[in-house]
Amino acid sequence: MSDRISLTIDGRQIEAEPGQTILEAAEEAGVYIPRLCWMKGLSAFGSCRVCTVRVNGRPQSACTQPAAPGMVVENDTQELRELRRSLIDMLFIEGNHFCMFCEKSGDCELQALAYRLGITAPQYPFMFPQRELDATHPEIFVDRNRCILCGRCVRASQELDGKHVFGFVGRGAGKKVAVNAESGLGGTDAAGDDEAVAACPTGSLLKKRVGFAVPVGQRRFDHQPIGSEIEQAQSEE
Amino acid sequence: MGATREEVVKVICQDYGNDRSRLLDIARDVREQLGCVDSPAVDCIAEVLSIPRVEIESLVSFYSFLYSEPQGQVQIRICNDVPDMMKGADRIASELEEELGIQVGETTPDGKFSLEYASCIGLSDQAPSALVNDLMVPRLGAGTARRGVQILKERGELKELDKLLIRDYGDGNNAHDLVRSACSNNIRKAGEVILAEMRRGAGLEKALAMSPVEVIREIKTSRLRGRGGAGFPTGMKWEFTRAADGDRRYLVCNADEGEPGTFKDRVILTERPDLLFEGMTIGGYAIGAEDGLVYLRAEYAYLREFLEHALAKRRELGLLGENVCGKEGFHFDIRIQMGAGAYICGEETALISSCEGLRGDPKNRPPFPAQHGYLGKPTSVNNVETLCCVARILQRGSGWFSAIGSPGSTGTKLLSISGDCMRPGVYEVPFGIRLSEVFAMCDAQDPMAAQVGGPSGKMVGEADFDRTICFDDLATGGSLMVFGRDRDVLEIASQFMQFFVHESCGYCTPCRVGNVLLKERLDKILGGHGQPTDLEYLQRLGESIKMASRCGLGQTSPNPVLSTLESFRSAYEERIRDADDVEESGFDLQSALSTAQTLTGRKSVHFED
Numbered sequence: 074m075s076d077r078i079s080l081t082i083d084g085r086q087i088e089a090e091p092g093q094t095i096l097e098a099a100e101e102a103g104v105y106i107p108r109l110c111w112m113k114g115l116s117a118f119g120s121c122r123v124c125t126v127r128v129n130g131r132p133q134s135a136c137t138q139p140a141a142p143g144m145v146v147e148n149d150t151q152e153l154r155e156l157r158r159s160l161i162d163m164l165f166i167e168g169n170h171f172c173m174f175c176e177k178s179g180d181c182e183l184q185a186l187a188y189r190l191g192i193t194a195p196q197y198p199f200m201f202p203q204r205e206l207d208a209t210h211p212e213i214f215v216d217r218n219r220c221i222l223c224g225r226c227v228r229a230s231q232e233l234d235g236k237h238v239f240g241f242v243g244r245g246a247g248k249k250v251a252v253n254a255e256s257g258l259g260g261t262d263a264a265g266d267d268e269a270v271a272a273c274p275t276g277s278l279l280k281k282r283v284g285f286a287v288p289v290g291q292r293r294f295d296h297q298p299i300g301s302e303i304e305q306a307q308s309e310e
Numbered sequence: 311m312g313a314t315r316e317e318v319v320k321v322i323c324q325d326y327g328n329d330r331s332r333l334l335d336i337a338r339d340v341r342e343q344l345g346c347v348d349s350p351a352v353d354c355i356a357e358v359l360s361i362p363r364v365e366i367e368s369l370v371s372f373y374s375f376l377y378s379e380p381q382g383q384v385q386i387r388i389c390n391d392v393p394d395m396m397k398g399a400d401r402i403a404s405e406l407e408e409e410l411g412i413q414v415g416e417t418t419p420d421g422k423f424s425l426e427y428a429s430c431i432g433l434s435d436q437a438p439s440a441l442v443n444d445l446m447v448p449r450l451g452a453g454t455a456r457r458g459v460q461i462l463k464e465r466g467e468l469k470e471l472d473k474l475l476i477r478d479y480g481d482g483n484n485a486h487d488l489v490r491s492a493c494s495n496n497i498r499k500a501g502e503v504i505l506a507e508m509r510r511g512a513g514l515e516k517a518l519a520m521s522p523v524e525v526i527r528e529i530k531t532s533r534l535r536g537r538g539g540a541g542f543p544t545g546m547k548w549e550f551t552r553a554a555d556g557d558r559r560y561l562v563c564n565a566d567e568g569e570p571g572t573f574k575d576r577v578i579l580t581e582r583p584d585l586l587f588e589g590m591t592i593g594g595y596a597i598g599a600e601d602g603l604v605y606l607r608a609e610y611a612y613l614r615e616f617l618e619h620a621l622a623k624r625r626e627l628g629l630l631g632e633n634v635c636g637k638e639g640f641h642f643d644i645r646i647q648m649g650a651g652a653y654i655c656g657e658e659t660a661l662i663s664s665c666e667g668l669r670g671d672p673k674n675r676p677p678f679p680a681q682h683g684y685l686g687k688p689t690s691v692n693n694v695e696t697l698c699c700v701a702r703i704l705q706r707g708s709g710w711f712s713a714i715g716s717p718g719s720t721g722t723k724l725l726s727i728s729g730d731c732m733r734p735g736v737y738e739v740p741f742g743i744r745l746s747e748v749f750a751m752c753d754a755q756d757p758m759a760a761q762v763g764g765p766s767g768k769m770v771g772e773a774d775f776d777r778t779i780c781f782d783d784l785a786t787g788g789s790l791m792v793f794g795r796d797r798d799v800l801e802i803a804s805q806f807m808q809f810f811v812h813e814s815c816g817y818c819t820p821c822r823v824g825n826v827l828l829k830e831r832l833d834k835i836l837g838g839h840g841q842p843t844d845l846e847y848l849q850r851l852g853e854s855i856k857m858a859s860r861c862g863l864g865q866t867s868p869n870p871v872l873s874t875l876e877s878f879r880s881a882y883e884e885r886i887r888d889a890d891d892v893e894e895s896g897f898d899l900q901s902a903l904s905t906a907q908t909l910t911g912r913k914s915v916h917f918e919d
């Protein structure tokens with residue numbers, strides 16, 4: 074396999090297939106690069122910036138940057154940990170996130186990343202925005218208070234469900250997720266089992282009537298930090 | 311009986327071949343003919359084009375010049391960039407609010423007038439100014455805006471606003487029959503590269519006598535670098551675009567000119583359109599494109615007819631179209647793509663998104679436009695002034711060009727000078743000129759600071775006045791604002807931050823959220839509530855935004871804060887409270903309690919001093 078690409082991450086040599094991004098190559102090598110808007114099976118989006126790494130000294134999003142021979146990638150450094158904390162803090166204070174009574178608690182990637190990065194309280198002042206709820210759909214509940222604008226629902230709906238249920242409207246601080254019907258989600262062809270719903274990393278899209286099916290304490294991130302599965306997969310080999 | 315909404319939309323869509331990639335044009339036309347792109351109109355477009363309605367909403371809600379709700383027949387946009395605010399734009403706003411009985415952001419109940427602010431409209435040297443529908447209204451003196459509105463109020467029919475509002479047309483082509491604008495060119499210094507005369511075809515004929523590769527080599531030897539801000543070598547960009555795989559290629563001219571304080575492209579478009587089109591044609595030949603696009607900012611819509619006319623003339627003369635200048639097999643034509651009010655669309659990948667009928671979100675790179683640009687094809691995006699340089703280089707030779715300026719920055723640069731000086735306007739100067747020489751030229755008496763390169767550039771003080779304008783020192787896409795001693799640099803920085811907050815596309819976290827936070831903290835200091843720790847907070851936050859942002863907007867938006875922290879630190883320190891001033895925690899107890907006080911109808915007596 075002569076066309077394999079060789080690069081280093083935090084001094085460790087890893088290999089990549091041509092066409093793979095830094096994030097994918099790292100993951101295969103058991104190196105976790107924190108991320109939120111990226112999701113396996115969806116096109117890369119590059120919006121949350123949590124996966125920012127330094128590539129030969131330059132900041133780049135690992136989810137969009139293709140691996141190239143000889144790249145020197147920095148990932149787990151003090152500077153980047155602080156940068157990621159800053160970004161996660163921004164996502165917290167931009168919305169209204171109340172983990173203690175969110176159904177997604179323990180399964181939420183935003184919360185899990187905050188824990189992994191050692192965040193107990195955000196360093197920025199809360200914005201307390203007014204955000205809309207949408208309960209018009211019989212099976213799905215939309216709570217924009219918890220939306221982090223990662224676009225996973227938008228892409229999953231198009232790329233996995235073959236629909237166009239979600240889209241972005243507005244710009245800047247006024248940007249938000251909209252649905253493909255004036256009357257709300259109930260007016261669209263969304264279904265409870267859509268990949269778009271499952272793709273939400275936070276509690277912004279929730280299936281109705283299945284709340285707390287998995288008890289708190291037994292959820293994905295209750296026993297080990299997010300990213301552990303990637304790191305462990307490697308150490309088991 | 312007028313046509314129904316469905317019929318109007320259908321005809322508009324048909325005009326654009328029911329092509330989804332022309333959605334921006336379609337939305338613009340719908341807005342013009344139906345007053346706005348409201349929900350029923352969105353449904354009509356969705357049906358005709360067979361696309362999801364949310365995609366149309368997505369586009370309409372992005373651009374400042376598209377509306378989902380009815381607007382006044384007369385839309386008044388007061389320019390609120392810093393030079394305009396310095397010359398009293400807020401006074402104009404209050405004058406009009408009073409006269410119209412509405413606030414900025416509102417429409418009169420009779421549906422006649424809407425009033426709003428606009429980011430820089432490209433008239434900073436003739437401030438304060440406003441845009442009234444498509445009409446530029448510069449140099450608003452005290453009372454003129456009010457009188458203008460009074461005249462319009464008396465009219466039942468609100469057509470041909472120029473006849474009602476404009477007494478004198480500006481100089482040069484501003485008085486042309488197809489322009490009829492009150493704008494002035496204010497050309498204070500014409501150089502040999504851009505503002506000199508040129509016979510149509512003089513550069514193109516020379517180019518067509520060479521091979522495309524030789525043309526690129528000529529541009530490379532001239533060491534021409536892009537004038538839009540980033541300064542990328544134009545020859546290299548063309549080489550990449552030419553070498554990329556693709557069955558079609560595009561040459562796009564960036565005429566978005568959105569950086570506040572920049573207005574030199576407006577003057578080029580008014581006075582040297584042929585030089586630009588000639589440069590584009592040469593570029594098309596060099597990279598192997600048959601299609602050129604000019605992305606013209608919405609604020610410059612008044613120039614469109616004039617530019618179309620110039621294009622028609624070139625077609626007539628065989629300088630555009632099939633077999634250009636008789637060159638067998640070289641076909642090239644140019645289309646004007648109108649923007650719709652978004653600074654971010656000056657960023658080249660956002661500009662491409664916009665041309666494709668999408669929100670003006672920048673794209674992920676790689677792939678770069680040279681490989682994967684407009685409609686997925688190899689595309690070169692070049693600034694107006696850059697393309698004019700190209701035409702001149704071909705006419706007069708790369709040796710001649712590279713002898714002008716400094717070694718790393720060859721040729722001349724058009725500066726758009728505004729602010730506190732006696733002679734604001736457009737100056738064509740060789741690169742390498744000192745800031746102090748610029749001040750002398752524009753008659754700036756005792757300046758305190760200059761903003762070089764617009765809000766995304768740098769605020770420099772006296773210590774830097776000996777520095778030079780060029781890519782390797784003080785770089786600028788053209789904007790240069792001068793500030794006198796009585797100006798408040800923090801107030802200016804805050805206004806720049808307001809601009810970025812307004813213009814961020816919102817795609818990535820640091821730019822969307824971070825700029826709001828940065829402005830908030832800066833305003834806290836401005837309001838007299840600053841603490842010593844706030845400076846460190848601003849520095850760190852600003853650096854995070856720069857480092858993590860996805861495109862050039864967020865990578866430069868903290869500059870107003872970071873560069874004033876560097877050059878004008880004392881302006882911050884003077885406003886910061888003592889660390890041991892326990893009462894001043896940055897928290898205003900009275901205002902925090904005010905809502906509760908109003909709701910309960912009680913006053914909290916304990917806290918009053």
Ligand SMILES: Cc1cc2nc3c(=O)[nH]c(=O)nc-3n(C[C@H](O)[C@H](O)[C@H](O)COP(=O)(O)O)c2cc1C
Binds near residue numbers: 693
């Ligand atoms: C936020 C932002 C706004 C920009 N606005 C403009 C603009 O109005 N005009 C322009 O020519 N370039 C602008 N640019 C630079 C373009 O991205 C691009 O570099 C330029 O058009 C390339 O042309 P040039 O090489 O001839 O300079 C902007 C860049 C950013 C990041």
